[in-house]
Amino acid sequence: MKKILFPTDFSETATNAFVHALELAKIVKGELILLHSFELHLVDNVFYPENYKETFDTLELSKFEQFKDELPKLRAIADEQNLSHINMTHCLMHGNLLHNIEESIETDKIDFVVMGTSGATGWKEMFVGTNTGEVITAVNVPILSVPVDAKFEKIETIGFTTRFREKDKSALKQVISIAKKTNAKVKCLYVKTKETDNTEATFADWKNHFKNDPVSFFILPSEDVKETILDFIRFQGIDVLAMITYKRNFFEALFSSSLSQKMSYNCNIPILVLHE
Known part of the structure; x- marks a missing residue:
């Protein structure tokens, strides 16, 4: 248990x-x-x-x-x-x-x-x-x-951010395991910038690896990673966001005053923090 x-x-x-x-x-x-x-x-x-x-x-x-x-x-x-x-x-x-x-x-x-x-x-x-x-x-x-303002509602959609690293797969498997227990779907986000080092082969490998799971992949080109994540939550109906703790300063930047204000008004949801 x-x-x-x-x-x-x-x-x-x-x-x-x-x-x-x-x-x-x-x-x-x-x-x-x-x-x-x-x-x-x-x-x-x-x-x-x-x-x-x-x-x-x-x-x-x-x-x-x-x-x-x-x-x-x-x-x-x-x-x-x-x-x-x-x-x-x-x-x-x-x-x-x-x-x-x-x-x-x-x-x-x-x-x-x-x-x-x-x-x-x-x-x-x-x-x-x-x-x-x-x-x-x-x-x-x-x-x-x-x-404090995130009142519980049935979890139907779990968001998951990734950089498509091989070790991110185990974290996504954890999220999928939870999603299956509540009949939720998982929406996996990768923000593709000009400096991205991932290839189409990597994207294809991930999609093939999880082809039998309730997960869909969103590869969004943008130079503003933080803003893209927040818009993804808002427009994809994310109920819980799962994130991997890369570095603390990433989270500090993500929730700077202007962005956190936008989040509190539009997407006040729980975060499931996973570890590398």
Whole structure:
């Protein structure tokens, strides 16, 4: 059974992402591990170090009580979505969020991470200086990153960007596997620039390799890769965009202020981040 890690701070952003986590668990026949990570900042007291443990225990108990109070709300959401059958376990961890996520991925053998991102420029925030951005570049499992305004709808079309490298095929196979489980189709985009080093033979090889899968290929000539990707999402009815983490600065450029504003107005969708 697939294991999906869902870090939450019980905010509106996280609660919205929780619905997507439930639906992903349904699609891949998985279970959820709900992680609440917290840090306690104690004031140094050079005279009474023996009070540290008592103070820490009190604050930790307070966090535990908050965690315990929030869980029924998530259960209620699962009931509303008719997904109460999804198995959920809970984990409360003290310390740095990224460290705790990495530890859970290793200890619990996590297959996916689902996280929310907030704000009108949510896509940019996913990759620039936020918890979600740090996780995306640090962990080695697929991450579904969900903007706060991306309400879940049935996944009918998954977009996939590629540079037609041989190692991109395994990532596309992951996407196709998910698509088949939800009867979705995959639309694969390659933006062909003047500096492209791919040949017609490469394109033909890919089409032949995936000829029996629900995938279609779009080879679009353009010198503006970022704008072409965003237009592709908008005009091809993409519900989820799957991308491979080439380099973080590519994502930072892709979601610059003007483009992320366009995205938030027109194509506020989740991104499934895959790793090389």
